[in-house]
Amino acid sequence: MAMVLLAGGFLLPAQDNEKKEEDLKNPHEGKAEAVEAGRKQFLNSCSGCHGPNAEGGRGPRLLKSGVVRGSSNRQLFTLIKDGVKGSDMPPTKAPDEKIWEMVSFVKNLNAPAYEANASGNAESGGKLFHGKAGCAGCHAIAGKGGVIGPDLTNAGMSRSYANLRESLLQPSERPSEGYLGVTVTLRDGKKISGIAKNNTNYSIQVMDRQSKLYLLNKLEVSEIVFKKSSLMPEDFGKRLSKAEIDDVLAYVSRQVERVPVPGGEAGAKEQ
Numbered sequence: 001m002a003m004v005l006l007a008g009g010f011l012l013p014a015q016d017n018e019k020k021e022e023d024l025k026n027p028h029e030g031k032a033e034a035v036e037a038g039r040k041q042f043l044n045s046c047s048g049c050h051g052p053n054a055e056g057g058r059g060p061r062l063l064k065s066g067v068v069r070g071s072s073n074r075q076l077f078t079l080i081k082d083g084v085k086g087s088d089m090p091p092t093k094a095p096d097e098k099i100w101e102m103v104s105f106v107k108n109l110n111a112p113a114y115e116a117n118a119s120g121n122a123e124s125g126g127k128l129f130h131g132k133a134g135c136a137g138c139h140a141i142a143g144k145g146g147v148i149g150p151d152l153t154n155a156g157m158s159r160s161y162a163n164l165r166e167s168l169l170q171p172s173e174r175p176s177e178g179y180l181g182v183t184v185t186l187r188d189g190k191k192i193s194g195i196a197k198n199n200t201n202y203s204i205q206v207m208d209r210q211s212k213l214y215l216l217n218k219l220e221v222s223e224i225v226f227k228k229s230s231l232m233p234e235d236f237g238k239r240l241s242k243a244e245i246d247d248v249l250a251y252v253s254r255q256v257e258r259v260p261v262p263g264g265e266a267g268a269k270e271q
Helices: 032-045 073-080 094-111 122-129 161-169 242-253
Strands: 003-006 010-013 181-186 189-200 202-209 213-217 222-224
Touching: 032 094, 122 189, 122 242, 161 202, 161 242, 181 202, 181 213, 189 213
Parallel strands: none
Antiparallel strands: 003 010, 181 189, 181 222, 189 202, 202 213
């Protein structure tokens, strides 16, 4: 098979249009332990080029990659096993079982969170989300909860598991668009902090943590300071145990507006 260059510099084996080969079945498909094993291998062998979170570096980005999402098991397996001649991507001497674990990890990175292998307990995660973790104070699900953070009603389909995990543990790495933190100081000295919902040359709208919306004329404002970091707390990794983190992520991963039906249309989710 020939090698073709796809978007992002990602090289994949091309399939013969006249002789399309049947895709290989991943023997570890659907196994959370295989994804975790693949993650450890990735950190040891691949992160030097592709980044510790698969965000890219010398090698292409594998996280949120349309190329990876559109690749077959056969293509990914062949790429990892044989490498890419003439590039920095070397072949691997790992046994096929280990290669399949890495395929599981890379696929899992790009699957919608609902379809990914979430190892936590969703029921326990729901109690944490609405209780101890305090997530519902800022995030709404199906109209229940706060609005200062992104709505998570369809998080299971709109985000990958890796993205949800990063948002929980490293929220300032890639803050959500439309939720930029801001502090506005008025000419009378009053300060209003929250998220900027709209900002023009003439006015700015700010929603505070109590969901109160302020429409401010720029003539009333003496200073506007935008936060470079996310409003999301940065200490969930310390406040919650590993098991609790997994449970919260499992719960958020299950949030979809319509449940995907294999081979058919999505069905409405029961509330």
